[in-house]
Amino acid sequence: MRVDVVSIFPDYLAPLGLSLPGRARDRGLLDVHVHDLRDWTRDRHRTVDDTPYGGGAGMVMKPEPWGEALDEVLPAGATLLVPTPSGVPLTQALARDLATRDHLVIACGRYEGIDQRVADHYGADHEVLEVSIGDYVLNGGEVAALVLIEAVARLLPGFMGNAESLTEESHEAGLLEYPGYTKPATWRGLDVPSVLLSGDHAAIAAWRHDQSVRRTAARRPDLAHPSRAVSVEGLAAHV
Numbered sequence: 001m002r003v004d005v006v007s008i009f010p011d012y013l014a015p016l017g018l019s020l021p022g023r024a025r026d027r028g029l030l031d032v033h034v035h036d037l038r039d040w041t042r043d044r045h046r047t048v049d050d051t052p053y054g055g056g057a058g059m060v061m062k063p064e065p066w067g068e069a070l071d072e073v074l075p076a077g078a079t080l081l082v083p084t085p086s087g088v089p090l091t092q093a094l095a096r097d098l099a100t101r102d103h104l105v106i107a108c109g110r111y112e113g114i115d116q117r118v119a120d121h122y123g124a125d126h127e128v129l130e131v132s133i134g135d136y137v138l139n140g141g142e143v144a145a146l147v148l149i150e151a152v153a154r155l156l157p158g159f160m161g162n163a164e165s166l167t168e169e170s171h172e173a174g175l176l177e178y179p180g181y182t183k184p185a186t187w188r189g190l191d192v193p194s195v196l197l198s199g200d201h202a203a204i205a206a207w208r209h210d211q212s213v214r215r216t217a218a219r220r221p222d223l224a225h226p227s228r229a230v231s232v233e234g235l236a237a238h239v
């Protein structure tokens with residue numbers, strides 16, 4: 001998979017050279033290219049933002065630099081991801097779906113976001129997903145890009161040493177993961193649940209599923225209603 005990231009703070013993406021993404025790059029599973037949006041500005045001040053039409057606080061990112069950049073960085077067939085608090089939620093299902101793409105391009109907004117015409121323009125010929133990584137507001141899309149890349153890259157075949165661990169993670173089956181324990185069997189007076197020491201694999205599996213169900217009901221009742229999920233096909237629809 002190739003990933004291109006466009007940002008006015010390209011150094012923010014430096015962590016992509018470390019740990020898992022770094023290993024994936026070394027293995028040729030992930031090919032990451034980071035670009036500075038200001039390289040596509042044409043004025044001496046390298047301007048990327050302006051005041052919003054209709055008034056209001058803050059600044060909006062101008063469409064021209066983004067158009068020049070994406071015309072060069074976003075080829076036919078690539079998927080454009082635009083992190084934004086007003087996007088569709090990033091879920092494990094969406095990450096799994098994005099992991100099937102050959103080429104992702106991530107446009108990192110700043111200020112009050114990117115002029116909407118950029119997503120609309122490229123939406124005519126490309127898959128464009130405006131994606132939220134959570135119900136909170138950051139100062140820019142760079143941190144969200146790191147989250148997106150890690151969530152997707154770790155699902156690439158060959159990326160994780162033990163692919164089996166991927167099937168038991170939180171959200172993989174619409175449930176939160178069961179609690180984990182390791183040695184010692186007793187720590188500060190706290191014992192590991194005895195079923196885990198029993199060697200009875202059927203009982204262990206049943207206990208773990210029960211723990212996942214209980215934990216999900218307690219912490220994420222919203223996950224208990226999959227009817228509220230949105231299909232990937234429905235995500236790209238501009239509302």
Ligand SMILES: Nc1nc2cc(Br)ccc2s1
Pocket residue numbers: 083084085108109110111112113132133134136137138139140141142144
């Ligand atoms: N949660 C998020 N906040 C933001 C803010 C900006 Br500005 C750009 C992208 C995102 S994603």
